[in-house]
Amino acid sequence: MNYISELKNTKNQLFKKINILFLAFIFFLFFLDRISKIKVINNLSDNTYFINDFINIDLIWNIGIGFGLLSTDSSLFYNLVTFIIGLVILTLFYVLIFSKNLDKVIYSIITGGALGNFYDRVIYKAVPDFIDLHYNDLHWFIFNVADIFITIGIVALLVKGVFEKK
Numbered sequence: 001m002n003y004i005s006e007l008k009n010t011k012n013q014l015f016k017k018i019n020i021l022f023l024a025f026i027f028f029l030f031f032l033d034r035i036s037k038i039k040v041i042n043n044l045s046d047n048t049y050f051i052n053d054f055i056n057i058d059l060i061w062n063i064g065i066g067f068g069l070l071s072t073d074s075s076l077f078y079n080l081v082t083f084i085i086g087l088v089i090l091t092l093f094y095v096l097i098f099s100k101n102l103d104k105v106i107y108s109i110i111t112g113g114a115l116g117n118f119y120d121r122v123i124y125k126a127v128p129d130f131i132d133l134h135y136n137d138l139h140w141f142i143f144n145v146a147d148i149f150i151t152i153g154i155v156a157l158l159v160k161g162v163f164e165k166k
Contacts (some may be wrong), residue, residue, distance in 0.1 A: 013097045022096060023105045029112025030119070033146040037120065040130045048132075055133055060142050061126035082121045089114050106156045113149030 012021060040059055049057040063078060065085070091112060096107040120127040130149070133140040 008080075018101065018104070019097050020064070022108045025105075025108045026112040026115065029109065029149050030115045033054055033116030033144065033149070034119070036145040037125060037128050039131075049123065053070075055131065055136060057130050058132045059128055059130045061124070062129045062142075063126045078125070082118070083117050085114065085121065089118055102160065106153050106160065108153075109149050109156070110153030112151065113146040113151075116146035116149070117144070 036091065040057060041140050044057055044059055052056065065081060092111045092114065096104055099107060117127045126145075127144065129142040129144045131144060131148075132142045
């Protein structure tokens with residue numbers, strides 16, 4: 001019986017106006033990421049586009065997680081990692097629903113980016129990364145717009161944790 005009341009509470013929280021606004025924000029970030037990836041995939045898939053001395057657009061397909069970590073040819077491992085990422089996204093949705101407004105912003109930014117990369121893992125079986133920051137021959141890991149959102153959210157969460165009064 002307690003499980004049913006908790007489920008009703010979650011449903012009531014989910015449909016609060018503020019949570020619906022943050023869910024819309026998540027999908028807005030998701031669509032910004034999708035638009036950027038579609039543009040690059042459709043227009044620059046075979047070429048490197050030089051913007052300036054520090055940034056290029058160069059499409060690569062990442063089968064790992066952040067920075068290419070955990071890249072493998074094993075479909076079982078890939079699917080397991082993808083499943084775990086899906087569970088993390090569901091957990092972020094749940095935490096967001098019951099959070100304070102500042103936390104909702106932070107979790108929304110992380111979730112919007114994570115959802116973008118999760119979508120690619122499921123649809124393309126890899127994540128398109130294309131932003132190449134470099135100085136001369138020193139290149140940072142190639143990343144995408146979703147990675148920017150995830151990074152901003154995690155940095156904000158860390159900064160908030162450092163300055164938050166206990």
